[in-house]
Amino acid sequence: MHRTLARRAALLPWAAAVTLAVIGVAEILLDSAFSAAPAVPAAALATVVAGTALAGRFPIAGSAIVAAAFPVAVAGGLNGPTGAAVLGFFLAPGWAGYQRAASWPPDTSRPSRFWSAGSWLAPLAAQLMASLGTWIAGRAAGSTVGGLAAMAWENLFFGLLCWGAWGVGLLARRLQDRAELLARLTTALDAERDAREHAIVAEERQRIARDMHDAVAHSISVMVLQLGAVRATLPAGTPQAEMLQGVERLGRESVRELHTLVGILRDTPDLLVAQPSIARAEELVAELRAAGLPVELTVDGDLTGVPRAQDISAYRVLQEALTNVLRHAGTAATSVHLHRATDRLTLTVDNVLPPTAPAPTPALDGGGHGLIGMRERIAVFSGTLTAGARPGGFTVRASFPLGTAS
Structure with missing residues (x-):
């Protein structure tokens, strides 16, 4: 040219x-x-x-x-x-x-x-x-x-x-x-922005894979234990007992395959680290308060018993939203509202900006994944995410259907 x-x-x-x-x-x-x-x-x-x-x-x-x-x-x-x-x-x-x-x-x-x-x-x-x-x-x-x-x-x-x-x-x-x-x-x-966004998406998908590995492996392990308990009540050598034993074997092989295929994505061993759960939102809020963010938590409904996959993803979205507030709005007053309904879990993070603070921008740097990572998390479950500035503040609202991941 x-x-x-x-x-x-x-x-x-x-x-x-x-x-x-x-x-x-x-x-x-x-x-x-x-x-x-x-x-x-x-x-x-x-x-x-x-x-x-x-x-x-x-x-x-x-x-x-x-x-x-x-x-x-x-x-x-x-x-x-x-x-x-x-x-x-x-x-x-x-x-x-x-x-x-x-x-x-x-x-x-x-x-x-x-x-x-x-x-x-x-x-x-x-x-x-x-x-x-x-x-x-x-x-x-x-x-x-x-x-x-x-x-x-x-x-x-x-x-x-x-x-x-x-x-x-x-x-x-x-x-x-x-x-x-x-x-x-x-x-x-x-070109650099596109490359960074692709890298963020890839990294967030790795984190999703690790979390899904934890959820699926836990569920299959529980199923295998329950099958073993049922098989123990049957007479040995019966067709039913042999069938259940075969199912147990397939379950254990599935867990090993999950460890082989997804476990390689792990950066560090975290078996002894407390697993992410939206039920631990109070602990997460306490950590942010200790970091200097004045945040209040309101919970409507019982947060226990949320399906494992949605439970982990909801925790990660809340963690990312609060981290973005701390990064972009400093010590702005922030409120977190968690609502558990029968078929849906909704979380809302709303912060009020100080008069001299700039409008927050979702993170796109290497320290966080911002809206890109949140959308990747929620898209797995066909949920919804709305985020945007409002007069005097910024609001993030995520909704998770409490069903099977798509």
């Missing part, structure tokens, strides 16, 4: 040369003074067109040739440069500034050369040619006070024109370089 833009930009001087040629011819045909004696205006126009076309490859030399139309015109008897020459005075130095402007940030991979870095030579050459033209015009008018004043004005006007055009070219190039750099940075940041 950059090469395509560069090729298109290289055509601009040629397009400008054709445009100036059309304007100059129209000027000669429509101006009675020029049409009566077209030789000098045509010579000045040819100089402008040639210099503009040359500026595409050699901006400094092209600017000097375009500006030479001024002394050519006054030496031929005209009072000053033609309209096409005045336009060329603006375009050629401006193009030199645009082409030779140092890239932003500077490109240190190429050696600096005087001709490539000295884009200021283009307006300087144009200024010298303008000065030569005004001197020739002044010689023709005589060294009177009015003639000297006219020379000074011509010098000032064309000096401001060529140096101003050069500055505009520099500014345009710098703005273009900066826009391209910002576009590249935006693309890189988008």
